[in-house]
Amino acid sequence: xxxxxxxxxxxxxxxxxxxxxxxxxxxxxxxxxxxxxxxxxxxxxxxxxxxxxxxxxxxxxxxxxxxxxxxxxxxxxxxxxxxxxxxxxxxxxxxxxxxxxxxxxxxxxxx
Numbered sequence: 001x002x003x004x005x006x007x008x009x010x011x012x013x014x015x016x017x018x019x020x021x022x023x024x025x026x027x028x029x030x031x032x033x034x035x036x037x038x039x040x041x042x043x044x045x046x047x048x049x050x051x052x053x054x055x056x057x058x059x060x061x062x063x064x065x066x067x068x069x070x071x072x073x074x075x076x077x078x079x080x081x082x083x084x085x086x087x088x089x090x091x092x093x094x095x096x097x098x099x100x101x102x103x104x105x106x107x108x109x110x111x
Contacts, residue, residue: 002026002100009093009105012085016109020080020094022102030073032098036080038091038107045094049080063089085109 008020022034035050045051049069057069068081078095085107092104 002097004095004097004100004102006080006093006095006102006105009107011108011110013058013110014086016085017073017081017083018085018107019108020082020093020105022078022080024076024078024095024097027097027100028073029071029078029097034069034078034095036069036078037094037096038089038095039104040088040091043091048093067092082107087111092111 003025005023007096008018010018012018032055033050033052036048037045038048039045048060048063049067051069051071059067065092066084071078077096087109091106092106095102
């Protein structure tokens, strides 16, 4: 059974940083594409970043240059490093692979 567990969310001021983690079980993050999504209040869930098994990454325009996605196969975890955070980044962030989703972690950026 595949499980994805996110952690690392919290409250941060504008310009601050957070690192989100997504630890997987039942699937190897090094062998499948992994992605981060986010959903702000009243808005649809949107893709933020993805990483392919070959290490190629893709970032949405809104976070390019500020966020970085990476993975550590030794601990079966995918990370989302978020720098220069803005209030518009406030959302619940979800980790996903194939049809599986984590429970989400709240990120709140105060102005």
